[in-house]
Amino acid sequence: xxxxxxxxxxxxxxxxxxxxxxxxxxxxxxxxxxxxxxxxxxxxxxxxxxxxxxxxxxxxxxxxxxxxxxxxxxxxxxxxxxxxxxxxxxxxxxxxxxxxxxxxxxxxxxxxxxxxxxxxxxxxxxxxxxxxxxxxxxxxxxxxxxxxxxxxxxxxxxxxxxxxxxxxxxxxxxxxxxxxxxxxxxxxxxxxxxxxxxxxxxxxxxxxxxxxxxxxxxxxxxxxxxxxxxxxxxxxxxxxxxxxxxxxxxxxxxxxxxxxxxxxxxxxxxxxxxxxxxxxxxxxxxxxxxxxxxxxxxxxxxxxxxxxxxxxxxxxxxxxxxxxxxxxxxxxxxxxxxxxxxxxxxxxxxxxxxxxxxxxxxxxxxxxxxxxxxxxxxxxxxxxxxxxxxxxxxxxxxx
Amino acid sequence: xxxxxxxxxxxxxxxxxxxxxxxxxxxxxxxxxxxxxxxxxxxxxxxxxxxxxxxxxxxxxxxxxxxxxxxxxxxxxxxxxxxxxxxxxxxxxxxxxxxxxxxxxxxxxxxxxxxxxxxxxxxxxxxxxxxxxxxxxxxxxxxxxxxxxxxxxxxxxxxxxxxxxxxxxxxxxxxxxxxxxxxxxxxxxxxxxxxxxxxxxxxxxxxxxxxxxxxxxxxxxxxxxxxxxxxxxxxxxxxxxxxxxxxxxxxxxxxxxxxxxxxxxxxxxxxxxxxxxxxxxxxxxxxxxxxxxxxxxxxxxxxxxxxxxxxxxxxxxxxxxxxxxxxxxxxxxxxxxxxxxxxxxxxxxxxxxxxxxxxxxxxxxxxxxxxxxxxxxxxx
Numbered sequence: 028x029x030x031x032x033x034x035x036x037x038x039x040x041x042x043x044x045x046x047x048x049x050x051x052x053x054x055x056x057x058x059x060x061x062x063x064x065x066x067x068x069x070x071x072x073x074x075x076x077x078x079x080x081x082x083x084x085x086x087x088x089x090x091x092x093x094x095x096x097x098x099x100x101x102x103x104x105x106x107x108x109x110x111x112x113x114x115x116x117x118x119x120x121x122x123x124x125x126x127x128x129x130x131x132x133x134x135x136x137x138x139x140x141x142x143x144x145x146x147x148x149x150x151x152x153x154x155x156x157x158x159x160x161x162x163x164x165x166x167x168x169x170x171x172x173x174x175x176x177x178x179x180x181x182x183x184x185x186x187x188x189x190x191x192x193x194x195x196x197x198x199x200x201x202x203x204x205x206x207x208x209x210x211x212x213x214x215x216x217x218x219x220x221x222x223x224x225x226x227x228x229x230x231x232x233x234x235x236x237x238x239x240x241x242x243x244x245x246x247x248x249x250x251x252x253x254x255x256x257x258x259x260x261x262x263x264x265x266x267x268x269x270x271x272x273x274x275x276x277x278x279x280x281x282x283x284x285x286x287x288x289x290x291x292x293x294x295x296x297x298x299x300x301x302x303x304x305x306x307x308x309x310x311x312x313x314x315x316x317x318x319x320x321x322x323x324x325x326x327x328x329x330x331x332x333x334x335x336x337x338x339x340x341x342x343x344x345x346x347x348x349x350x351x352x353x354x355x356x357x358x359x360x361x362x363x364x365x366x367x368x369x370x371x372x373x374x375x376x377x378x379x380x381x382x383x384x385x386x387x388x389x390x391x392x393x394x395x396x397x398x399x400x401x402x403x404x405x406x407x408x409x410x411x412x413x414x415x416x417x418x419x420x421x422x423x424x425x426x
Numbered sequence: 427x428x429x430x431x432x433x434x435x436x437x438x439x440x441x442x443x444x445x446x447x448x449x450x451x452x453x454x455x456x457x458x459x460x461x462x463x464x465x466x467x468x469x470x471x472x473x474x475x476x477x478x479x480x481x482x483x484x485x486x487x488x489x490x491x492x493x494x495x496x497x498x499x500x501x502x503x504x505x506x507x508x509x510x511x512x513x514x515x516x517x518x519x520x521x522x523x524x525x526x527x528x529x530x531x532x533x534x535x536x537x538x539x540x541x542x543x544x545x546x547x548x549x550x551x552x553x554x555x556x557x558x559x560x561x562x563x564x565x566x567x568x569x570x571x572x573x574x575x576x577x578x579x580x581x582x583x584x585x586x587x588x589x590x591x592x593x594x595x596x597x598x599x600x601x602x603x604x605x606x607x608x609x610x611x612x613x614x615x616x617x618x619x620x621x622x623x624x625x626x627x628x629x630x631x632x633x634x635x636x637x638x639x640x641x642x643x644x645x646x647x648x649x650x651x652x653x654x655x656x657x658x659x660x661x662x663x664x665x666x667x668x669x670x671x672x673x674x675x676x677x678x679x680x681x682x683x684x685x686x687x688x689x690x691x692x693x694x695x696x697x698x699x700x701x702x703x704x705x706x707x708x709x710x711x712x713x714x715x716x717x718x719x720x721x722x723x724x725x726x727x728x729x730x731x732x733x734x735x736x737x738x739x740x741x742x743x744x745x746x747x748x749x750x751x752x753x754x755x756x757x758x759x760x761x762x763x764x765x766x767x768x769x770x771x772x773x774x775x776x777x778x779x780x781x782x783x784x785x786x787x788x789x790x791x792x793x794x795x796x797x798x799x800x801x802x803x804x805x806x
Contacts, residue, residue, distance in 0.1 A: 028428065028429060028430070028431065028432075028435075028495060028719060028723050029427060029428040029429075029723070030427065030719075030720050030723045030724065031427065032427060033427075101427055112802065112803070113803070291802075292803065295801035295802065295803055295804075296801075296803075298796055298799070298801060299801055299804065302797065307793075307797060310790075313790075313793035313796070313797070314786070314789045314790070314793060316793065316796060317740075317789045317790075317792035317793045317796060318740075318789065320737065320792055320796060321737045321740050321741050321792065324717060324720075324734065324737050325713035325714070325716070325717055325741060326713075328713070328716035328717055328719075328720050329709075329712060329713050329716055331427060331429075331716070332429060332712075332716050334427075335427060335428065335429045338427075349708075349709050349712065352705075352706075352709060353709055353713070409698070409702070412698075412701070412702040412705040412706070413698070413701070413702075413705075415705040415708060415709065416695075416698075416701035416702065416704060416705040417701075419705065419708055420681050420695075420701075420704055420705065420708055421685075422681070422684060422685065422693075422695040422696065422701050422704065423685070423692070423693055423695055423696035424696070425695075425696050425697060425698045425701045426698070
């Protein structure tokens with residue numbers, strides 16, 4: 028048993044802290060996964076992606092030949108923790124660029140695909156930005172039932188259909204697209220394929236979907252006779268489900284640290300804020316802060332456990348779902364406590380950052396209005412609990 | 427960072443589990459509920475032969491010199507099986523403070539007897555105020571020549587009915603609290619078992635002009651609260667490990683039942699209402715496990731954290747209780763009966779929660795730590 032990080036990780040931690048001090052504006056508080064909504068913030072995020080790429084951190088887990096550093100899982104964890112604590116924007120290269128597109132291409136892509144797309148992601152340039160299109164109006168949690176269809180015609184596939192909740196589609200250069208290639212497969216999972224799609228292609232329409240606070244994060248994406256070269260198929264035809272499940276493991280390692288770092292920062296901000304205005308002296312408030320502090324410490328060590336299992340070569344099955352559910356609970360509590368602490372000020376529109384009455388950069392309001400969206404993204408709580416029950420507790424499949 | 431157990435630790439876990447399953451089955455636990463002593467002396471000596479009482483005492487005191495983490499995982503097994511015996515009281519609450527604060531004379535005199543299983547000890551700290559604050563200590567120790575004279579009442583003293591010695595926390599002056607080692611057979615001590623729901627032999631101990639030689643002061647006069655803090659900041663992790671073991675077992679019981687029990691032609695565990703309940707419990711038990719290990723490891727390696735220990739106790743209190751409540755719900759009406767083993771665990775949760783601080787107590791201690799702490803974003 029050993030709960031200590033190694034020298035390498037501690038050194039990296041220090042370097043990242045120095046980096047944030049130099050590169051982020053004073054008093055910077057991250058804008059939390061909404062960078063794609065605002066042109067100015069997007070530009071800042073892209074400038075940071077570039078700097079992270081120059082440091083070799085952006086894709087540190089990747090092998091050197093693809094622009095990475097071959098960093099260990101523990102180094103990645105430290106990087107994720109620190110980056111999200113300090114709110115460094117631009118770490119993901121859109122939705123999935125760093126976390127699953129790159130790793131999937133390394134596992135299943137052709138040499139040509141690897142040589143073309145991986146350096147683009149690793150460069151931190153706008154041409155390395157991805158969106159990920161899985162969900163459809165009739166296939167959310169039940170993802171295998173997607174209907175967007177790709178039909179082979181000579182050296183091309185012709186794609187027709189619609190995706191929804193596609194975050195960052197309006198910023199992305201490429202789309203990581205899941206489609207049906209065999210609608211008659213005995214099991215719907217066996218008829219899915221993954222394609223790389225150039226977002227500049229003819230036949231793609233991106234329609235903004237505003238969320239209820241007015242942020243433009245996700246979109247509907249329509250495909251009308253979109254023609255994609257057959258060379259853009261990733262891996263084997265009809266093998267997409269397996270490939271996606273496999274690549275999820277990569278994403279999971281970084282998520283634990285990212286969630287913990289972000290939550291820890293929010294808690295720290297709330298502690299400082301309530302100490303400043305005297306609310307901390309109220310037993311009810313300080314006890315709620317104490318309770319959340321316990322949950323965060325628990326989240327931290329659970330995330331470490333997931334990474335530890337991965338570092339031993341195990342492929343975690345239920346742990347990422349467990350960590351996701353746990354994080355959703357924490358976000359909800361933080362959002363509720365954060366706005367309770369702000370009281371009347373929590374009514375201020377989080378988008379009016381220049382309002383003189385805005386507290387904590389509008390961060391608590393933003394968290395409150397966005398936490399439900401995070402709870403749906405990448406699997407609802409209910410779906411994640413199904414996975415925990417089925418694979419963690421070996422209970423019968425419940426859905 | 428490495429969460430693997432060492433080979434020695436795996437051995438501790440395996441041998442403890444086998445031993446307890448064989449020597450302390452559930453019917454024995456039920457019998458001991460009605461037993462006057464509340465523990466089995468024969469089992470106690472066998473535990474001593476296993477080296478458990480002296481597990482982390484140095485060899486010079488007849489111990490085996492293992493570390494705090496090793497004791498933590500042993501406690502987890504005891505919680506998993508339930509061990510109705512004054513082990514935590516003797517070893518955790520008394521031998522560890524003696525090891526930490528005792529004079530070499532006291533250590534030589536008392537520790538080997540504990541290690542060999544010859545003596546049972548317990549901590550007499552809480553009083554009718556049922557508080558773990560210093561203000562709760564009202565029992566007076568008045569200096570009289572070579573002795574102190576104790577006058578007052580201690581409440582919820584585990585296993586005082588069978589203890590050979592008591593570690594008594596007393597008030598020696600207006601501000602001063604002192605820990606004293608007291609022979610349980612001293613004149614003027616009256617012990618009565620309190621009828622707790624778990625029948626776990628917690629006692630009221632009345633001290634009526636009990637004389638204790640001044641040589642029996644543990645640590646310094648007037649600084650006895652440091653010893654209580656030692657218990658609150660470190661030893662409580664061992665209680666949490668015991669609670670973790672219990673919670674794990676209750677979860678396993680409920681999970682097996684959900685797979686076996688068929689209603690509407692399906693195992694009830696295939697219904698999300700049941701499955702999600704269990705999944706939430708599972709997540710919390712796994713979280714508690716890592717927290718307990720983190721705190722125990724920190725203590726083992728010489729960097730205990732007041733904040734972390736309070737976090738662990740607060741979490742353990744909540745998780746153990748919730749696990750039992752959800753466990754009963756999954757079982758339905760059978761969960762409500764005496765015959766189901768789950769009841770043995772559930773009925774013990776109140777004692778565990780209270781021992782070394784309930785949730786509100788530790789929440790406040792966490793808050794006190796947070797009040798002074800320097801957040802990272804302000805320090806860089």
